[in-house]
Amino acid sequence: MPDPMPTLTIAVLPGDGIGPEVIHQSLRVLDTVAKKFGHHFEYRFGQIGATAIRSTGSPFPSETLELCKTSDAILFGAVGDPSFDNDPSAKVRPEQGLLSMRKELGLFANIRPVQTYPALHHLSPLKSNRLKNTDLIIYRELTGGIYFGEKKSSADGQWALDTCTYSVDEINRIGRLAFSHALQRKKRLCLIDKANFLETSRLWRKTIAELSLEYPEVQTECMFVDNAAMQLILHPAQFDVILTENMFGDILSDEASVLAGSLGLLPSASIGTGPSLFEPIHGSYPQATGKDIANPIGSILSAAMLLESLGLMEEAQSIKEAVDWSIQNGFVTKDIDPVNFYFTSTIGELLCDYMTNRVDEAVHKANIQIRKSTII
Numbered sequence: 001m002p003d004p005m006p007t008l009t010i011a012v013l014p015g016d017g018i019g020p021e022v023i024h025q026s027l028r029v030l031d032t033v034a035k036k037f038g039h040h041f042e043y044r045f046g047q048i049g050a051t052a053i054r055s056t057g058s059p060f061p062s063e064t065l066e067l068c069k070t071s072d073a074i075l076f077g078a079v080g081d082p083s084f085d086n087d088p089s090a091k092v093r094p095e096q097g098l099l100s101m102r103k104e105l106g107l108f109a110n111i112r113p114v115q116t117y118p119a120l121h122h123l124s125p126l127k128s129n130r131l132k133n134t135d136l137i138i139y140r141e142l143t144g145g146i147y148f149g150e151k152k153s154s155a156d157g158q159w160a161l162d163t164c165t166y167s168v169d170e171i172n173r174i175g176r177l178a179f180s181h182a183l184q185r186k187k188r189l190c191l192i193d194k195a196n197f198l199e200t201s202r203l204w205r206k207t208i209a210e211l212s213l214e215y216p217e218v219q220t221e222c223m224f225v226d227n228a229a230m231q232l233i234l235h236p237a238q239f240d241v242i243l244t245e246n247m248f249g250d251i252l253s254d255e256a257s258v259l260a261g262s263l264g265l266l267p268s269a270s271i272g273t274g275p276s277l278f279e280p281i282h283g284s285y286p287q288a289t290g291k292d293i294a295n296p297i298g299s300i301l302s303a304a305m306l307l308e309s310l311g312l313m314e315e316a317q318s319i320k321e322a323v324d325w326s327i328q329n330g331f332v333t334k335d336i337d338p339v340n341f342y343f344t345s346t347i348g349e350l351l352c353d354y355m356t357n358r359v360d361e362a363v364h365k366a367n368i369q370i371r372k373s374t375i376i
């Protein structure tokens with residue numbers, strides 16, 4: 001008898017808006033993986049964001065930090081709530097919980113893969129010949145730059161200030177991760193910056209140029225961020241690994257999500273010194289909350305990345321295959337197909353059925369549409 005697999009503890013932070021709904025589907029998929037491969041995952045729930053502010057006063061309570069630090073990995077939904085956005089006098093905001101979590105857990109690298117699905121090319125605003133062969137990954141620095149620099153505003157409300165700072169160490173540590181990943185891919189790395197104007201960007205260029213000497217097999221290039229925004233739409237297939245600072249990475253990854261067909265499809269991993277965190281790149285999408293229409297794939301693929309980070313490659317692969325199958329067969333949510341769409345929970349159920357070989361070749365779409373059991 002092989003040794004039983006050790007229990008893996010996963011901190012689960014559903015957060016706000018559609019966070020709990022998409023996380024719920026990810027947990028169903030993880031449960032299916034556990035059953036299929038004989039693992040045991042222990043979920044430990046924690047609060048973050050608006051939900052946490054309402055019950056504890058803090059957007060990232062210390063109990064949640066503790067829970068994260070003592071788990072093998074973290075699965076996170078989303079934060080954000082319009083009642084805070086529309087209140088300029090709010091002292092604490094849900095998003096602060098996200099930033100505190102990133103900082104306190106030392107999650108300095110955010111990795112956002114952008115894959116395109118030929119079955120969705122026709123839904124993209126781009127012509128499908130532009131999307132062909134697009135497969136890129138963004139390494140976004142996550143705990144530095146303008147997000148974490150000094151902030152001020154004058155008492156009379158006439159000026160405000162945000163500062164952007166980077167150190168060589170901060171650039172090198174994410175740089176090494178990005179170069180190592182490039183070695184396993186098409187061996188191309190593009191640093192995106194604004195070195196024609198910003199001092200911090202010039203430091204990035206100099207530091208990455210030096211670091212690139214340690215990776216002679218990787219073809220390294222640099223691009224200004226304004227041009228990169230255009231190139232991502234004109235010729236996305238030219239990119240392999242993109243490396244960039246915090247705010248440029250935030251903006252470019254939303255832009256790049258259009259290539260995939262929807263923001264709702266994209267997963268991400270944030271890694272650092274302790275346990276890693278996995279989250280979809282989308283936000284809390286308050287307009288969709290409770291309607292069972294959110295796309296759970298970004299979160300489900302984040303759960304697959306979580307499994308990969310723990311060395312469970314075959315398990316992750318089975319999730320990815322189920323996702324490919326659902327997309328290829330048009331089992332998609334409203335963000336992708338506003339006419340013939342399926343509900344969040346139906347997609348989760350279908351993926352679980354597929355993973356346990358319970359979906360027939362001739363799946364009865366009509367049954368799924370009316371949300372009957374997916375077992376035909």
Ligand code: IPM
Pocket residue numbers: 080095098250281283
């Ligand atoms: C993201 C989000 C966050 C960010 C917000 C909610 C603070 O847009 O994870 O990309 O800008 O980092």
Ligand code: MN
Pocket residue numbers: 250251254281
């Ligand atoms: Mn963002």
